[in-house]
Amino acid sequence: MSAKNSHLTIREEVIEQGLAVPVSLLSLDGDDPLYIQDTPYLNIDCEYCSDHCLDDSGSNLLVKITDPTQFDGEGKPLKNRLAFAINADYHWN
Secondary structure, three states, X not given: OOOOOOOEEEOHHHHHOOOOEEEEEEEOOEEEEEEEOOOOOOEEEEEEEOOOOOOOOXXXXXXXXXXXXXXXXXXXXXXXXXXXXXXXXXXXO
């Protein structure tokens, strides 16, 4: 179960299947593909939503992710990290 103040939560169907949701973290070196899972600490805030694709993978959301129990490709905890995401993977709260 995601943090109570999260704008977005991973869809229940995805959680029940035990799947992780793909996101592309933004970094100085470009996109850093990552899969996130639902935890009690996961907080996802929508920064921007579009009817059009924002990147090559079909993402239409720009989100800010915070979860101290999940890490980026460099082993750093996710704290206010911007990422591209696909709207269909989430419920809006």
